[in-house]
Amino acid sequence: MADQGPNAEKTDDELAREARAGSRRSFEELARRYKRRLFVYLRPRVGSDEDAEDLVQETFLKLYRNIGSYDPEFRFSTWLYTSAGRLAIDAYRKGAASKDKLAGESAAELPDPAADRDRDPRLSGLWAAARGLGGDRFRVLWLRYGEDLTIDEIAAVLGRTKLAVRILLHRARTSLMSIAGPSPARTIAPAKAADARGARSG
Amino acid sequence: MRCFFARRAISRAEDRGTKLPQWVERHAGRCGSCGDYARFTASLKERLAGERPAVLDAVPEFPLNEAAWAAAGDRGAQERVPRRRFVLRPLPAAAGALVVLAAGLALLLVALREPAPSAQDRTAALAALKSFTAVPDRIPGVVTEAEFSLEKERRILEKELSSAVEYLQARLNIKIERREPRGKST
Numbered sequence: 001m002a003d004q005g006p007n008a009e010k011t012d013d014e015l016a017r018e019a020r021a022g023s024r025r026s027f028e029e030l031a032r033r034y035k036r037r038l039f040v041y042l043r044p045r046v047g048s049d050e051d052a053e054d055l056v057q058e059t060f061l062k063l064y065r066n067i068g069s070y071d072p073e074f075r076f077s078t079w080l081y082t083s084a085g086r087l088a089i090d091a092y093r094k095g096a097a098s099k100d101k102l103a104g105e106s107a108a109e110l111p112d113p114a115a116d117r118d119r120d121p122r123l124s125g126l127w128a129a130a131r132g133l134g135g136d137r138f139r140v141l142w143l144r145y146g147e148d149l150t151i152d153e154i155a156a157v158l159g160r161t162k163l164a165v166r167i168l169l170h171r172a173r174t175s176l177m178s179i180a181g182p183s184p185a186r187t188i189a190p191a192k193a194a195d196a197r198g199a200r201s202g
Numbered sequence: 203m204r205c206f207f208a209r210r211a212i213s214r215a216e217d218r219g220t221k222l223p224q225w226v227e228r229h230a231g232r233c234g235s236c237g238d239y240a241r242f243t244a245s246l247k248e249r250l251a252g253e254r255p256a257v258l259d260a261v262p263e264f265p266l267n268e269a270a271w272a273a274a275g276d277r278g279a280q281e282r283v284p285r286r287r288f289v290l291r292p293l294p295a296a297a298g299a300l301v302v303l304a305a306g307l308a309l310l311l312v313a314l315r316e317p318a319p320s321a322q323d324r325t326a327a328l329a330a331l332k333s334f335t336a337v338p339d340r341i342p343g344v345v346t347e348a349e350f351s352l353e354k355e356r357r358i359l360e361k362e363l364s365s366a367v368e369y370l371q372a373r374l375n376i377k378i379e380r381r382e383p384r385g386k387s388t
Binding site: 024028035039053056060061127145148166169173174177182 | 209210213216238239241242247253254258261262267270271
Protein backbone atom coordinates (compact mmCIF):
# COMPACT_ATOMS: atom_id res chain seq x y z
CA MET A 1 0.00 0.00 0.00
CA ALA A 2 1.55 3.32 -1.03
CA ASP A 3 1.44 6.49 1.07
CA GLN A 4 -1.64 8.38 -0.11
CA GLY A 5 -3.91 11.11 1.13
CA PRO A 6 -3.41 13.99 3.53
CA ASN A 7 -2.68 11.69 6.47
CA ALA A 8 0.50 10.39 4.86
CA GLU A 9 2.45 13.52 5.83
CA LYS A 10 1.28 13.66 9.42
CA THR A 11 3.39 12.42 12.31
CA ASP A 12 2.38 9.37 14.30
CA ASP A 13 1.51 11.46 17.31
CA GLU A 14 -0.68 13.82 15.26
CA LEU A 15 -2.53 10.84 13.82
CA ALA A 16 -2.89 9.28 17.25
CA ARG A 17 -4.41 12.49 18.61
CA GLU A 18 -6.86 12.61 15.71
CA ALA A 19 -7.71 8.94 16.18
CA ARG A 20 -8.35 9.65 19.84
CA ALA A 21 -10.73 12.40 18.81
CA GLY A 22 -12.65 9.86 16.72
CA SER A 23 -10.98 9.80 13.30
CA ARG A 24 -10.96 6.25 11.99
CA ARG A 25 -8.98 7.26 8.93
CA SER A 26 -6.15 8.45 11.12
CA PHE A 27 -6.17 5.17 12.98
CA GLU A 28 -6.12 3.26 9.69
CA GLU A 29 -3.06 5.25 8.62
CA LEU A 30 -1.34 4.45 11.90
CA ALA A 31 -2.16 0.77 11.54
CA ARG A 32 -0.86 0.82 7.97
CA ARG A 33 2.42 2.35 9.14
CA TYR A 34 2.95 -0.04 12.03
CA LYS A 35 1.60 -3.39 10.91
CA ARG A 36 4.86 -4.63 9.40
CA ARG A 37 6.95 -3.24 12.24
CA LEU A 38 4.70 -4.92 14.76
CA PHE A 39 4.86 -8.15 12.79
CA VAL A 40 8.68 -8.13 12.94
CA TYR A 41 8.52 -7.46 16.69
CA LEU A 42 6.01 -10.21 17.42
CA ARG A 43 7.07 -12.84 14.93
CA PRO A 44 9.86 -14.38 17.06
CA ARG A 45 7.41 -14.83 19.95
CA VAL A 46 5.02 -17.07 18.04
CA GLY A 47 5.36 -20.15 15.91
CA SER A 48 4.11 -19.01 12.54
CA ASP A 49 3.47 -16.01 10.34
CA GLU A 50 -0.27 -16.60 10.77
CA ASP A 51 -0.01 -16.40 14.56
CA ALA A 52 1.98 -13.19 14.26
CA GLU A 53 -0.63 -11.74 11.90
CA ASP A 54 -3.39 -12.68 14.34
CA LEU A 55 -1.55 -10.95 17.16
CA VAL A 56 -1.06 -7.85 15.03
CA GLN A 57 -4.80 -7.79 14.22
CA GLU A 58 -5.68 -8.30 17.86
CA THR A 59 -3.34 -5.53 18.95
CA PHE A 60 -4.88 -3.00 16.57
CA LEU A 61 -8.38 -4.07 17.57
CA LYS A 62 -7.52 -3.59 21.23
CA LEU A 63 -5.95 -0.22 20.52
CA TYR A 64 -8.97 0.90 18.50
CA ARG A 65 -11.32 -0.05 21.32
CA ASN A 66 -9.18 1.74 23.89
CA ILE A 67 -8.07 4.70 21.82
CA GLY A 68 -9.85 6.98 24.28
CA SER A 69 -7.38 5.99 26.98
CA TYR A 70 -4.32 6.92 24.88
CA ASP A 71 -2.29 9.64 26.59
CA PRO A 72 -0.84 12.01 23.96
CA GLU A 73 1.98 12.86 26.37
CA PHE A 74 3.61 9.58 25.38
CA ARG A 75 4.67 8.38 21.96
CA PHE A 76 2.14 6.27 20.12
CA SER A 77 4.77 3.60 19.45
CA THR A 78 5.38 3.14 23.18
CA TRP A 79 1.69 2.53 23.77
CA LEU A 80 1.45 0.21 20.76
CA TYR A 81 4.41 -1.99 21.72
CA THR A 82 3.33 -2.13 25.36
CA SER A 83 -0.13 -3.38 24.36
CA ALA A 84 1.34 -5.82 21.84
CA GLY A 85 3.69 -7.26 24.44
CA ARG A 86 0.85 -7.77 26.90
CA LEU A 87 -1.30 -9.46 24.28
CA ALA A 88 1.58 -11.76 23.35
CA ILE A 89 1.90 -12.78 27.00
CA ASP A 90 -1.87 -13.34 27.24
CA ALA A 91 -1.78 -15.45 24.10
CA TYR A 92 1.03 -17.53 25.55
CA ARG A 93 -0.86 -18.01 28.82
CA LYS A 94 -4.03 -19.01 27.02
CA GLY A 95 -2.04 -21.63 25.20
CA ALA A 96 -2.49 -20.03 21.81
CA ALA A 97 1.24 -20.31 21.41
CA SER A 98 2.37 -23.75 22.47
CA LYS A 99 5.80 -24.45 23.90
CA ASP A 100 6.76 -26.09 20.62
CA LYS A 101 5.87 -22.94 18.79
CA LEU A 102 7.80 -20.75 21.20
CA ALA A 103 10.85 -22.87 20.56
CA GLY A 104 10.89 -20.99 17.27
CA GLU A 105 12.68 -18.24 19.15
CA SER A 106 15.81 -20.35 19.24
CA ALA A 107 18.51 -19.57 16.74
CA ALA A 108 18.39 -23.02 15.17
CA GLU A 109 14.98 -22.46 13.58
CA LEU A 110 15.61 -18.95 12.37
CA PRO A 111 16.73 -18.03 8.89
CA ASP A 112 20.38 -18.21 8.12
CA PRO A 113 21.96 -14.73 7.81
CA ALA A 114 23.54 -15.79 4.53
CA ALA A 115 20.13 -16.71 3.16
CA ASP A 116 18.98 -13.20 4.04
CA ARG A 117 21.77 -11.75 1.95
CA ASP A 118 20.79 -13.96 -0.96
CA ARG A 119 17.22 -12.71 -0.79
CA ASP A 120 18.04 -9.02 -0.53
CA PRO A 121 21.46 -7.45 -1.11
CA ARG A 122 20.62 -4.70 1.41
CA LEU A 123 20.63 -7.29 4.17
CA SER A 124 23.86 -8.32 5.85
CA GLY A 125 22.06 -10.77 8.10
CA LEU A 126 22.43 -8.60 11.19
CA TRP A 127 18.70 -8.52 11.96
CA ALA A 128 18.48 -12.26 11.31
CA ALA A 129 21.29 -12.73 13.81
CA ALA A 130 19.46 -10.45 16.23
CA ARG A 131 16.35 -12.61 15.93
CA GLY A 132 18.53 -15.56 16.76
CA LEU A 133 19.46 -14.05 20.13
CA GLY A 134 16.07 -14.89 21.59
CA GLY A 135 13.09 -13.01 22.92
CA ASP A 136 14.23 -10.24 25.23
CA ARG A 137 17.49 -9.46 23.47
CA PHE A 138 15.87 -9.24 20.05
CA ARG A 139 13.01 -7.12 21.41
CA VAL A 140 15.33 -4.67 23.10
CA LEU A 141 17.44 -4.34 19.93
CA TRP A 142 14.34 -3.79 17.80
CA LEU A 143 12.93 -1.15 20.12
CA ARG A 144 16.28 0.64 20.37
CA TYR A 145 17.55 0.44 16.79
CA GLY A 146 14.42 -0.46 14.82
CA GLU A 147 12.09 2.00 16.55
CA ASP A 148 14.61 4.47 18.00
CA LEU A 149 12.98 4.42 21.43
CA THR A 150 14.83 5.83 24.43
CA ILE A 151 15.96 3.66 27.35
CA ASP A 152 13.08 5.09 29.41
CA GLU A 153 10.53 4.19 26.75
CA ILE A 154 11.93 0.68 26.33
CA ALA A 155 11.75 0.21 30.08
CA ALA A 156 8.08 1.23 29.98
CA VAL A 157 7.32 -1.11 27.08
CA LEU A 158 9.06 -4.12 28.61
CA GLY A 159 7.97 -3.36 32.17
CA ARG A 160 11.57 -3.35 33.41
CA THR A 161 13.86 -0.90 35.13
CA LYS A 162 16.18 1.33 33.11
CA LEU A 163 19.18 -0.47 34.55
CA ALA A 164 17.77 -3.84 33.47
CA VAL A 165 17.22 -2.47 29.95
CA ARG A 166 20.81 -1.16 29.76
CA ILE A 167 22.19 -4.51 30.90
CA LEU A 168 19.96 -6.32 28.39
CA LEU A 169 21.16 -4.05 25.60
CA HIS A 170 24.79 -4.56 26.55
CA ARG A 171 24.39 -8.34 26.54
CA ALA A 172 22.48 -8.20 23.25
CA ARG A 173 25.25 -6.16 21.59
CA THR A 174 27.97 -8.47 22.92
CA SER A 175 26.09 -11.57 21.75
CA LEU A 176 25.31 -10.00 18.39
CA MET A 177 28.96 -9.23 17.79
CA SER A 178 29.94 -12.76 18.65
CA ILE A 179 27.40 -14.09 16.11
CA ALA A 180 27.69 -11.52 13.35
CA GLY A 181 31.33 -10.61 13.88
CA PRO A 182 32.82 -7.12 14.25
CA SER A 183 31.49 -4.47 11.93
CA PRO A 184 32.89 -4.56 8.42
CA ALA A 185 35.00 -1.50 7.63
CA ARG A 186 32.74 -0.45 4.77
CA THR A 187 29.74 0.09 7.03
CA ILE A 188 31.53 2.46 9.39
CA ALA A 189 30.96 6.10 8.62
CA PRO A 190 34.16 7.98 7.67
CA ALA A 191 34.11 10.12 10.82
CA LYS A 192 33.63 7.10 13.04
CA ALA A 193 36.32 5.19 11.17
CA ALA A 194 38.68 8.10 11.75
CA ASP A 195 37.73 8.06 15.41
CA ALA A 196 38.40 4.37 15.56
CA ARG A 197 41.79 4.83 13.87
CA GLY A 198 42.56 7.61 16.30
CA ALA A 199 41.60 5.39 19.18
CA ARG A 200 43.93 2.66 17.91
CA SER A 201 46.87 4.99 17.37
CA GLY A 202 46.26 6.64 20.74
CA MET B 203 38.54 -7.56 34.22
CA ARG B 204 39.62 -4.28 32.64
CA CYS B 205 38.01 -5.40 29.37
CA PHE B 206 34.74 -6.11 31.19
CA PHE B 207 34.60 -2.61 32.62
CA ALA B 208 35.74 -1.06 29.35
CA ARG B 209 32.93 -2.75 27.42
CA ARG B 210 30.36 -1.72 30.00
CA ALA B 211 31.64 1.85 29.67
CA ILE B 212 31.38 1.62 25.86
CA SER B 213 27.77 0.46 26.15
CA ARG B 214 26.97 3.14 28.68
CA ALA B 215 28.38 5.85 26.42
CA GLU B 216 26.36 4.48 23.50
CA ASP B 217 23.13 4.40 25.54
CA ARG B 218 23.64 7.91 26.86
CA GLY B 219 24.99 9.35 23.61
CA THR B 220 28.13 10.59 25.32
CA LYS B 221 31.83 10.37 24.45
CA LEU B 222 33.94 7.46 25.60
CA PRO B 223 36.00 8.12 28.72
CA GLN B 224 39.70 8.65 27.94
CA TRP B 225 40.86 5.53 29.74
CA VAL B 226 38.40 3.48 27.65
CA GLU B 227 39.64 5.07 24.45
CA ARG B 228 43.23 4.28 25.42
CA HIS B 229 42.28 0.73 26.36
CA ALA B 230 40.29 0.20 23.16
CA GLY B 231 43.35 1.38 21.22
CA ARG B 232 45.54 -1.24 22.85
CA CYS B 233 43.04 -4.12 23.24
CA GLY B 234 41.92 -5.61 19.93
CA SER B 235 38.65 -7.17 21.15
CA CYS B 236 37.55 -4.05 23.03
CA GLY B 237 38.44 -1.94 19.98
CA ASP B 238 36.28 -4.26 17.89
CA TYR B 239 33.44 -3.90 20.38
CA ALA B 240 33.75 -0.10 20.35
CA ARG B 241 33.62 0.00 16.55
CA PHE B 242 30.81 -2.56 16.42
CA THR B 243 28.73 -0.58 18.94
CA ALA B 244 29.40 2.71 17.18
CA SER B 245 28.35 1.28 13.82
CA LEU B 246 25.40 -0.79 15.05
CA LYS B 247 22.78 1.95 14.86
CA GLU B 248 23.68 2.84 11.31
CA ARG B 249 23.87 -0.77 10.18
CA LEU B 250 20.61 -1.89 11.77
CA ALA B 251 18.76 1.23 10.66
CA GLY B 252 20.12 0.74 7.15
CA GLU B 253 18.83 -2.82 6.99
CA ARG B 254 15.47 -2.00 8.55
CA PRO B 255 13.62 -1.16 5.29
CA ALA B 256 14.72 -4.46 3.76
CA VAL B 257 13.55 -6.34 6.88
CA LEU B 258 10.14 -4.64 6.66
CA ASP B 259 9.89 -5.30 2.93
CA ALA B 260 10.48 -8.99 3.62
CA VAL B 261 7.34 -9.16 5.78
CA PRO B 262 4.56 -10.97 3.91
CA GLU B 263 1.71 -8.68 2.92
CA PHE B 264 -1.47 -9.22 4.92
CA PRO B 265 -4.66 -7.17 5.05
CA LEU B 266 -5.81 -5.56 8.25
CA ASN B 267 -9.24 -6.58 9.43
CA GLU B 268 -10.76 -3.10 9.43
CA ALA B 269 -14.28 -4.57 9.48
CA ALA B 270 -13.55 -5.83 13.00
CA TRP B 271 -12.73 -2.26 14.07
CA ALA B 272 -16.03 -1.05 12.65
CA ALA B 273 -17.86 -3.82 14.51
CA ALA B 274 -15.96 -2.97 17.68
CA GLY B 275 -16.91 0.68 17.21
CA ASP B 276 -20.60 -0.17 16.69
CA ARG B 277 -20.63 -2.56 19.60
CA GLY B 278 -18.99 0.08 21.73
CA ALA B 279 -21.68 2.56 20.73
CA GLN B 280 -24.42 0.04 21.52
CA GLU B 281 -22.86 -0.70 24.88
CA ARG B 282 -22.71 2.97 25.73
CA VAL B 283 -26.47 3.57 25.21
CA PRO B 284 -27.69 1.32 28.06
CA ARG B 285 -25.00 2.79 30.31
CA ARG B 286 -26.48 6.23 29.80
CA ARG B 287 -29.96 4.88 30.62
CA PHE B 288 -28.75 2.99 33.64
CA VAL B 289 -30.38 5.50 36.02
CA LEU B 290 -33.69 5.16 34.25
CA ARG B 291 -33.94 1.39 34.66
CA PRO B 292 -37.37 0.73 36.24
CA LEU B 293 -36.35 -1.68 38.98
CA PRO B 294 -33.57 0.37 40.61
CA ALA B 295 -35.64 3.54 40.17
CA ALA B 296 -38.68 1.97 41.88
CA ALA B 297 -36.49 0.63 44.70
CA GLY B 298 -34.98 4.06 45.23
CA ALA B 299 -38.40 5.72 45.28
CA LEU B 300 -39.63 3.16 47.84
CA VAL B 301 -36.68 3.81 50.12
CA VAL B 302 -37.27 7.58 49.99
CA LEU B 303 -41.00 7.11 50.65
CA ALA B 304 -40.36 4.80 53.62
CA ALA B 305 -37.87 7.25 55.13
CA GLY B 306 -40.37 10.10 54.75
CA LEU B 307 -43.14 8.11 56.39
CA ALA B 308 -40.91 7.12 59.29
CA LEU B 309 -40.01 10.75 59.93
CA LEU B 310 -43.64 11.76 59.80
CA LEU B 311 -44.66 9.06 62.31
CA VAL B 312 -41.91 10.05 64.73
CA ALA B 313 -42.99 13.68 64.50
CA LEU B 314 -46.65 12.77 65.09
CA ARG B 315 -45.86 10.63 68.13
CA GLU B 316 -44.43 13.61 70.07
CA PRO B 317 -47.33 14.79 72.41
CA ALA B 318 -48.31 18.45 72.53
CA PRO B 319 -47.24 20.33 75.73
CA SER B 320 -49.88 20.32 78.53
CA ALA B 321 -50.89 23.24 80.86
CA GLN B 322 -48.70 21.85 83.64
CA ASP B 323 -45.68 21.78 81.37
CA ARG B 324 -46.30 25.36 80.47
CA THR B 325 -46.41 26.40 84.14
CA ALA B 326 -43.15 24.56 84.85
CA ALA B 327 -41.50 26.17 81.87
CA LEU B 328 -42.64 29.64 83.00
CA ALA B 329 -41.34 29.01 86.52
CA ALA B 330 -37.97 28.02 85.13
CA LEU B 331 -37.90 31.18 83.09
CA LYS B 332 -38.73 33.26 86.16
CA SER B 333 -35.93 31.66 88.15
CA PHE B 334 -33.52 32.75 85.43
CA THR B 335 -34.79 36.30 85.50
CA ALA B 336 -34.68 36.33 89.35
CA VAL B 337 -30.93 35.81 89.41
CA PRO B 338 -30.00 39.55 89.09
CA ASP B 339 -32.00 40.38 92.32
CA ARG B 340 -29.77 38.06 94.30
CA ILE B 341 -26.51 39.48 92.96
CA PRO B 342 -26.17 42.46 95.51
CA GLY B 343 -26.66 40.01 98.36
CA VAL B 344 -23.90 37.82 97.02
CA VAL B 345 -21.57 40.82 96.70
CA THR B 346 -22.27 41.98 100.25
CA GLU B 347 -21.56 38.50 101.53
CA ALA B 348 -18.19 38.48 99.77
CA GLU B 349 -17.28 41.95 101.10
CA PHE B 350 -18.14 40.92 104.65
CA SER B 351 -15.90 37.90 104.38
CA LEU B 352 -12.98 40.02 103.15
CA GLU B 353 -13.49 42.57 105.94
CA LYS B 354 -13.41 39.80 108.50
CA GLU B 355 -10.14 38.52 107.07
CA ARG B 356 -8.64 42.03 107.18
CA ARG B 357 -9.53 42.46 110.83
CA ILE B 358 -7.88 39.17 111.81
CA LEU B 359 -4.70 40.14 109.99
CA GLU B 360 -4.67 43.60 111.65
CA LYS B 361 -5.09 42.03 115.07
CA GLU B 362 -2.21 39.60 114.50
CA LEU B 363 0.02 42.37 113.25
CA SER B 364 -0.60 44.66 116.28
CA SER B 365 0.07 41.72 118.57
CA ALA B 366 3.41 41.09 116.82
CA VAL B 367 4.32 44.79 117.15
CA GLU B 368 3.59 44.78 120.88
CA TYR B 369 5.81 41.74 121.33
CA LEU B 370 8.67 43.33 119.46
CA GLN B 371 8.37 46.60 121.47
CA ALA B 372 8.51 44.69 124.76
CA ARG B 373 11.35 42.44 123.66
CA LEU B 374 13.60 45.02 122.03
CA ASN B 375 12.62 47.93 124.28
CA ILE B 376 11.78 50.19 121.41
CA LYS B 377 8.75 52.14 120.36
CA ILE B 378 7.15 51.51 117.02
CA GLU B 379 4.75 54.15 115.82
CA ARG B 380 1.96 53.46 113.49
CA ARG B 381 2.10 55.50 110.36
CA GLU B 382 -1.16 56.20 108.66
CA PRO B 383 -1.43 55.70 104.90
CA ARG B 384 -0.54 58.84 102.87
CA GLY B 385 -4.07 59.36 101.64
CA LYS B 386 -5.43 59.26 105.15
CA SER B 387 -2.81 61.61 106.73
CA THR B 388 -4.27 64.64 104.99
